[in-house]
Amino acid sequence: MPAFDFLIIGSGAAGLSTALGLARLGSVGILSKDLAAISASDWAQGGMAAVMDFNQDSITMHVEDTLGAGAGLCHPAAVSRIIRAGPAAAQQLINWGVPFDQQAHGEWHLTREGGHRVRRVLHRADTTGHAIESTLLAQLRQHPEISLMENHFVTDLWLQDGSCQGAWVLGNGSSLPELWTARAVILTSGGAGQLYLHTSNPLVATGDGLALAYRAGAEIANLEFIQFHPTTLYDPDNTPFLLSEALRGEGALLRLPDGRTFLEQYDPRAELAPRDIVARAIDAEMKKNQLAYVTLDISAQPSERIRQHFPAIYAHCLEHGHDLTREPIPVVPAAHYTCGGIVVDQSGRSTVPGLFAAGEVSSTGLHGANRLASNSLLECVVGAASIVEALEGLAKLPEKPDSNLHACPPSTTHDRTIYKDHIETLRHDIQKLMWQSGGIIRNDRDMQQAIERLESMRTRIGDVAGVSRAYQELRNMRQNAEILLRSALFRRESRGCHYNSDHPDTHNNPQDMLSQRDQEQPYARPIPAADADATSARQHP
Incomplete structure (x- = not known):
């Protein structure tokens, strides 16, 4: 029976950051159901929002932009806390070696995306997620206290005396799950974009952590808020490819096939309106005009600038017959981000003792009813640091579960007609x-x-x-x-x-919508006031 001090389920930016932070506190096991690098984090193009230029930006402005995008459902205290932690989180990534783009004199090259009033998005060209994922994975693989297991799938969490103390793990080639124990279990398994026919998410994004936590009795908040990215490359014969919002931040326009722009009819911010507004506008125009797609046009910008700033997007589109520098390209919306998730407090604790969560699988109160662009990588790194701080601050960690216990795996129906x-x-x-x-x-x-x-x-x-x-x-x-x-x-x-x-x-009274295993139907709870705790999750030592 494998045993660790900390068991992390998921290997995206949140999981890797948590593992690197916890390694100085004890042994860490981190599980990935596929290859560790296959994650939504690795696919992230835009960047990480953080206030890095205090001459042009401020914490207050970033908070206001986040609250504006969240449509009244953000938890103000959580937003303030996470945004304030942004510069330190960015510096932590820099210390780990993430090579964010810089200008000629060493200043950070910041981009602007929809919903942001100023440039505040750190990036590595248009492959920021890959830069973060590959850098953190390289650090993790060298750490003696961290054990990374790929192709290991968690079928259920294990609760002992009401506390989460492990998980049932299906190893590569195994026919039955094995119990792995830990003093604390951390879910960092990402979102559920694969629920949808059209998604920008990788195949692994099936919402496993959400289901695990729900079956264990944890509260799940606001799962109805699925963010649809406005622009994925329209290519029916291939997997949808995300076209970063940074393209619109750098001057790209959405057009109908006849060349007319249309977003100004839906929002005065036009191309820089939040994603939900842009996605609905595209959907409405496609239905009204019976279109299979609309187009995204950045051809008015200097071609060298496009190739330099968006090399991966340019190369992918060219490979599929579209030259960004010369012509509009066909785009459609797709499911992109799960704004709700496992209810956690400001320390990443869920409502199940011993179970923590960070990143897209969690619901911190940051995103509300609509995530502000590039706040997700920020939430991953800040959430990881909060969990590390919470576990470090405990006077005494729970005892390790008894290694001689005889637990039985959850009942499963064995293959009879499985195809x-x-x-x-x-x-x-x-x-x-x-x-x-x-x-x-x-x-x-x-x-x-x-x-x-x-x-x-x-x-x-x-x-x-x-x-x-x-x-x-x-x-x-x-x-x-x-x-x-x-x-x-x-x-x-x-x-x-x-x-x-x-x-x-x-409605004028914004409320979170909660779901829990033992409740027959969802139930509403008012969002906490600005001076309240970051979430309404019950506190556990």
């Missing part, structure tokens, strides 16, 4: 259902019908159940889809990136 193509068909059915019923524009009838279909799938999925990764991902996706739709249906308003055409107005 890979059957699982893939059900997965695709969920993705189509979510795109149609839980996508950019929703309505009550479609969501209710989708919930009924998901309920009927529960038995079908059980009938083909095994302990393979493919099945476990399907199990988690079905569960997350139902949580999301129930929460969306229960929220009888439109706010941020949740738009219900049956309830287009926004």
